[in-house]
Amino acid sequence: MPGSESGQPQSDGTRLPSFYSPRPSARTPSHSDRDFEQPDFSLSGRNPASSTTAEEHDGGSPLASARAATPLTQPPPASLLSPAFTPPATPGTVTPSSAGAAGSLEPRGIPVDSSIPTGGCGSKQPRLLETLPQVECIVRARIPTTTGAEMFLHLYTNNVDNKEHLAIVFGGNIRSKSLDAVREGETEMDRLVRGAYTGRLYPGRTTSGLSTPAPDAKAAATSAGSVPGVHPAAGGAPPLVRIHSECYTGETVWSARCDCGEQLDEAARLMSLPSNQAGGIIIYLRQEGRGIGLGEKLKAYNLQDLGNDTVEANLLLRHPADARSYGLATAMLLDLEQSEVRLLTNNPDKIRAVEGPHREVVVKERVAMVPLSWKGRGGFRAPEVEGYLKTKIEKMGHMLDMAALPR
Numbered sequence: 001m002p003g004s005e006s007g008q009p010q011s012d013g014t015r016l017p018s019f020y021s022p023r024p025s026a027r028t029p030s031h032s033d034r035d036f037e038q039p040d041f042s043l044s045g046r047n048p049a050s051s052t053t054a055e056e057h058d059g060g061s062p063l064a065s066a067r068a069a070t071p072l073t074q075p076p077p078a079s080l081l082s083p084a085f086t087p088p089a090t091p092g093t094v095t096p097s098s099a100g101a102a103g104s105l106e107p108r109g110i111p112v113d114s115s116i117p118t119g120g121c122g123s124k125q126p127r128l129l130e131t132l133p134q135v136e137c138i139v140r141a142r143i144p145t146t147t148g149a150e151m152f153l154h155l156y157t158n159n160v161d162n163k164e165h166l167a168i169v170f171g172g173n174i175r176s177k178s179l180d181a182v183r184e185g186e187t188e189m190d191r192l193v194r195g196a197y198t199g200r201l202y203p204g205r206t207t208s209g210l211s212t213p214a215p216d217a218k219a220a221a222t223s224a225g226s227v228p229g230v231h232p233a234a235g236g237a238p239p240l241v242r243i244h245s246e247c248y249t250g251e252t253v254w255s256a257r258c259d260c261g262e263q264l265d266e267a268a269r270l271m272s273l274p275s276n277q278a279g280g281i282i283i284y285l286r287q288e289g290r291g292i293g294l295g296e297k298l299k300a301y302n303l304q305d306l307g308n309d310t311v312e313a314n315l316l317l318r319h320p321a322d323a324r325s326y327g328l329a330t331a332m333l334l335d336l337e338q339s340e341v342r343l344l345t346n347n348p349d350k351i352r353a354v355e356g357p358h359r360e361v362v363v364k365e366r367v368a369m370v371p372l373s374w375k376g377r378g379g380f381r382a383p384e385v386e387g388y389l390k391t392k393i394e395k396m397g398h399m400l401d402m403a404a405l406p407r
Ligand SMILES: Nc1nc2c(ncn2[C@@H]2O[C@H](COP(=O)(O)OP(=O)(O)OP(=O)(O)O)[C@@H](O)[C@H]2O)c(=O)[nH]1
Pocket: 243, 244, 245, 246, 247, 248, 257, 258, 260, 263, 287, 288, 289, 290, 291, 292, 297, 300, 301, 310, 314, 344, 345, 346, 347, 350, 369, 388, 392, 398
C-alpha cells in the first residue's frame, strides 16, 4: 500500500483478489492494464452517443463469458444518455482521454468545476446548511483486509446525530486533526488505545510518537485542534474520495437490486492500488436507503416489485427521492485535512453537496463509477439493478452512459 505505515511489502495491485464477494462471473481477471480503464468521458466533445461500448473496450470475449455466466432475464433498457453525461470543457484543465502508460493503472478522472454552470456538475444547486456540523474522530484502528491491503478505520461522533459515521483511510499520510489533538489529562497509553499514534503498534510500545505540545499549546488544544508537528500529506494529487451511504442490502445480504456493494469494493480496490500515491478515503455515512432507513427501504422494495421505480417508491411512501445530506462528509474531510479531492461518483448532486456551503472542500476531478459488468470485468447483472441504474440516469441526472451497457 502506498505510503502505508504498515511497512509491509507492497503487493502488485493487479493481483489483489477482488474485494467483491458476490461475483458470479466465471471470468478470470486479465491482469492487463485495460482492467483499470474507464470509458472515455473526455471533455473533448466527442459524440457521447458513439461512446466506446464495453464490447469495444474489452475485446468482446471476456464480456461474452461474463454475460453467459449471468444471463439477463429481461431485455436491457433502451440506450439512454443522461443530459449531464458529457460535461463541457472546464477552463484550464486537460482531460485524460486515453490511458497512457502511467495513467492506465490509475482511475481516470474528469476535471470538474462546480463554480461554473458548464463545470460538469449538473444544473441543480443543493440547499446546504450555512454551517458545517462539528465532528470528532474518537478512535482509529488498523484493519488488515482479506485482500492484503491495509486501511485505518476512523470512527466519528458529531453534534447532529447519534450515529457512528466512519472514515476508511487508505495510505499512511492522511491523519485526523481531532484524533491527534491532545485530550486533557490523557496518558500515552490512552493515546495508543484510541489510535492517536504514528507508525505501527507493537507489543511493548509505550509512546504515541506524536509530538508533546508545550504547556501553553496544550492548554489551548481543543478536541478539534491540531497537534503541533503533525502535518497532512505534502503536496501532490488530491486523494481519491468516495462518499458512500450505508446499504445493508447491497453490502451485506448480496442484493442485486443495487450496485452499492460493488461500488464500495471497487472504491477500496482503486484506493489500494500501489500506483495510488495520494491515498484514499471512503467516508461511510449511516444514511441507509438514501436517508429513509432500512425499514422504509424494504417497503420501497415491495413497491418496486409492484411496478414502481426507485424514485416513485420513495414518493409513494411520502419520502423525498433522496433524503440525504453531506455536511458530515465535508466536515470529516476537513478534519482529515483534505481541502481538495478526486471524487468517485456519478451523482452530480453529491459533488456540489460535498463541497460544503462555502466550497470548504473542492472537488477537482470526478472519477466515474461504471458498473463492472458494463466493462466486462465481472460484477453482476440483474433486471433489478439495471432498472435502478436506469432510474438514476433518467430521473436523478446521474452521469452514466447507458449506451455502454452491454446487450
Ligand atoms: N430508498 C432507496 N434507497 C436505495 C435503493 N437502492 C439503494 N439505496 C440506497 O442508496 C444509497 C446508495 O447511494 P450511493 O452509493 O451513495 O450512490 P449515489 O449517491 O446514488 O451515487 P454514486 O455516488 O454515483 O454511487 C444507499 O444508502 C442505499 O441504501 C432503493 O431502491 N431505494
